[in-house]
Amino acid sequence: MPVKPPPELNHELIQDEDPNAMINYTDAIDYWSSVPASVNGVLGGFGEQTSVPKADIVGSATFLRKLQTRMECQPGFEKLTIDMGAGIGRITRDFLWKVSDRCDLLEPVKPFVEQMRKELVPVAEKGKLGDIYDIGMQEWEASPEKKGRYWLVWCQWCVGQLPDEELVKFWIRCKEALMENGTIVVKENIAPQDDIFDATDSSVTRTDAKFRQLFASAGLKLIASDIQKGLPRELYPVRMYCLKAM
Template sequence: MANCMMTENKFYKKAACYWANVPATIDGVLGGFGYISDIDINGSRDFLNKIGALDRHPDCKLALDCGAGIGRVTKNLLISRFEKVDLVEQNEKFINTAKQLIGEDNACLGTVYKIGIQHFKPQKRYDIIWCQWVLGHLNDYDLIEFLERCGEMLADNGVIVVKENINTFAELEYDDDDSSVTRSCSLLQKIFNEAQLSIILCDVQTNFPEDIYPVYMFALVPVKRV
């Protein structure tokens, strides 16, 4: 795991340093793949529609965007579906850009938390907690604890959505550039189990370039609700 390759402190600090040098643009936060943003949002919208069609579907009152970056997902997906959207992002440059893109006077923009998600403790009950391309920046132990905290702070019928790159091999793959890991489906399933979460929906993002990782979407709820 990541904290076997370097100390936990260095693992997180190196990631923060990497993102501090990334431009606060769609192309920047998507690693040069800005052109896939609309395709990504369309796939996420379809997945949210499937969640909304469940018998026990979440309300559309309050969402949380974890590792929100410049607010790309909030602005283009969540804010049109929820009364309020809170954001969690540790990079101040990204936060400032997100507020500009979304509009600080936008009534749907909720609380913006400047903190790394490994330290974030939800204080509200959320209908949707959206985690996209951020969980690879947590080691296994912090990820399990983060997901446990999120599971405890879901509203009635609330859902955690995880959208992440998937490693098609069994091993964990470490990226030294941005200090992140890419997990396999089996490793993620093990982590979800440890966090007492069950997968109620799973889908694969389509129409992405063939030379990038497969991207999976998981809808998770506490085991006790299944």
């Protein structure tokens, strides 16, 4: 789920008593497999011809820079990051490799994975590309050799593809994957009043209150939060959350 316009501008958005019940993984994969494997495709038409990609990366870099003293890596460990729902690898390509020693990526849409391998050749040449997992978040669990070793888990514009219950389970697995003092960053669109289902990509846009509720259910402590600046006004607000294990 990329940047999106709010409900009054998008007639495919549906408010329902239980938006979670409407999420369908197959529908989501079918939709994302049908869009171009490009920045414009993964960002829902707000690609490099707009201000969105650059503003997004600048906002993420600024957010992490403010958190440097709270993200110290454990001695003897590498700064291992995993980019969840990574699309074609845009965030790793433009940002995450610069702050990490090595980057793993997870993406279930096969055309995106194929393009990702091309986009990340320069990252691989720098020795910073780790493993690529072509599975969904609901299927992922850190391998035994990586459990407890991740410095950063980055979840951006992807967790709306999971229902609440599955999302909590996913974040618990993310928490178990972290090294001591490891960090989870969640960066997502924010619904203004109630959770909203989007039939286009079979996803849910959640409220800030719902995110905070789900963080607590997963045993995650909210350390910092900020609003992404510089996005077009017609889009949902985007909020960044920094989380640690309780």
